[in-house]
């Protein structure tokens with residue numbers, strides 16, 4: 001269907017109108033509409049559960065709407081189940097790879113395109129793959145296995161694959177979540193180049209700063225409905241957030257900072273590590289988190305901060321050192337022991353380590369406290385529901401109720417269930433690895449507020465993240481670079497100095513008095529851990545994030561420049 005341009009109809013890359021989709025009692029899309037024009041970078045934003053992913057699955061032919069129409073370039077969408085035809089129209093690059101990790105780049109590019117009955121000529125296939133990658137300016141070895149590629153290259157391969165089918169609409173679902181600042185720059189650069197060739201992008205992100213950086217148009221969905229489409233330039237961020245939340249501009253976000261809190265009233269140590277180390281990931285670490293304190297471990301991809309968190313919660317087994325909670329030693333390398341010792345665990349990968357998708361919200365939220373839900377090892381459903389209802393309210397989880405299977409929740413709401421579960425046991429210390437990943441702007445504040453409350457009630461919290469907004473809630477932030485704590489900041493740090501420390505270009509310490517914990521450090525100059533290469537590849541923990549997000553655009557821009565100019569410069 002054509003959208004009206006100046007005097008003559010402009011054919012859209014995609015036009016969805018009157019889309020309705022129900023899941024039982026849940027209305028995921030309620031008459032929603034969206035038009036993306038050729039060459040446009042169009043952002044789709046909205047709170048968790050607003051209907052964004054549902055629209056994506058409608059636009060890619062994965063879900064059939066109950067009502068409404070979709071057209072591509074004015075032509076009706078392909079029929080149900082005609083996968084090949086849908087592939088020629090639109091493709092979605094998800095956070096989770098849709099490629100086959102064990103196969104090579106060339107095999108993935110030509111997956112499902114082999115002619116039946118004919119032997120595959122591998123050399124010719126690799127050659128065709130090489131040409132295809134070159135056509136789209138993607139630098140990847142056709143013979144490399146996908147599992148050996150970084151996130152960035154893998155995304156480029158997926159984009160090249162989609163374009164080679166003929167698709168001229170690429171949907172990117174949180175594409176920057178696992179990229180560092182330099183990777184984001186390269187991705188955005190590539191997208192700009194493709195836009196100039198008429199490729200349209202639909203960009204889904206909870207990072208509004210990226211929307212401003214990359215997109216020219218933004219559409220907001222709220223509660224399954226379209227509420228706004230506007231040019232990005234000239235739309236104030238407050239107004240954009242107001243459209244997402246339905247609240248007045250300026251009312252929706254109240255940035256939480258450590259100064260709101262009981263900073264400076266830190267009490268006894270609740271978590272202590274001595275010489276904790278994992279070869280190739282992080283050097284021996286002495287860390288103290290005290291009661292009432294929220295400590296941040298800031299670091300970019302491959303810095304080792306996520307690996308430290310995973311060692312603390314038992315997901316990885318350190319090579320040496322000790323962990324103690326409230327003075328009592330914790331057996332390392334075991335999640336159950338960590339939980340029993342009082343460590344609340346919010347892992348990074350909620351699907352692999354967090355949730356049982358087929359079980360209800362209530363069951364998932366109470367997995368760690370079943371012993372408290374009834375007498376003599378029994379679990380009283382009423383108590384489980386009651387507990388879950390409290391969590392649903394305090395974390396603002398959008399669900400039909402405690403009995404809803406977690407598989408039916410949107411991504412951001414699933415993340416909140418993981419956090420609910422970690423809090424259920426009232427841990428002595430909460431260790432949260434990138435806790436706001438995929439969570440919308442308003443829920444982020446609520447969620448970080450809950451973390452703050454945990455500390456204010458006398459526990460401790462460790463937030464492991466590269467998101468500046470996550471770190472603002474901390475009383476102290478330790479910057480991790482190449483597996484070592486290289487700088488410490490008290491509350492009141494500037495975005496630029498923290499980003500610089502995460503990027504390894506400043507020894508930092510600005511604003512940090514070091515008094516609250518006092519004894520952190522990279523083990524007296526233990527140096528770079530074995531295997532931590534300068535290019536950050538070796539020993540890189542599986543997916544961490546990107547430095548420099550969520551600050552103001554100026555600072556984030558600064559972080560990118562720093563990345564470009566200072567590769568591997570250890571302080």
Ligand SMILES: Nc1ncnc2c1ncn2[C@@H]1O[C@H](COP(=O)(O)OP(=O)(O)OP(=O)(O)O)[C@@H](O)[C@H]1O
Pocket residue numbers: 023026027028046047048049050051052053054055398399407408409410411412413438440
């Ligand atoms: N398979 C399903 N079964 C039941 N309900 C579903 C299903 N898929 C989505 N929903 C519901 O539809 C609504 C919209 O979900 P959707 O995943 O589209 O939201 P979203 O905007 O992508 O959220 P997020 O930002 O958290 O990813 C939510 O209330 C969700 O619980």
